[in-house]
Amino acid sequence: MNNCKLAAMNVETMQLYQKEGINPAAGCLPLVLQLPILWGFYNLLSHAIELRGAPWMFWVKDLSEKDPTYILPIFMTATMFLQTYLMPATGDPAQRKMFLVMPIVFGFLFKDFPSGLVLYWLVQNILTIVQQLIMNKWWKDHPTDVQQA
16 A cells, blocks of 8 residues: 555656656756766876875875875765755655765765865865855845746
8 A cells, every 4th residue: 555655656746847847867967967077087096197196285195095094085975964954955855865875875985086086076065065055145035936827
């Protein structure tokens, strides 16, 4: 009986998506667009002889090696959690739980990546957080657009 209710709810959700013109996979589009950049940057850091052993600052002595202290992956994971909390809440609790699991998965994956790649993702997260804070402040005072039927 639960499966029938779940199937009916999924059908209704998809009909609502079609009626409103919503693409359920649109949330993945920014990540898909960034994957070639990440792949290229990873290859650059892994194969460029000129970058091997090039010092950066503080505890990171080589951007082509993993962070020996794991500070960058921890910061990256923390900023991903902050991003998740700043984004508008979804109505689906399962989707919200998935959003909370993703930073842990990415943190685990990125812990052994070159620190330059983790630094890139961390800076991108920080810029996204700043953008979201600006949008939250601006849209809070902005009147909603109501379409006339």
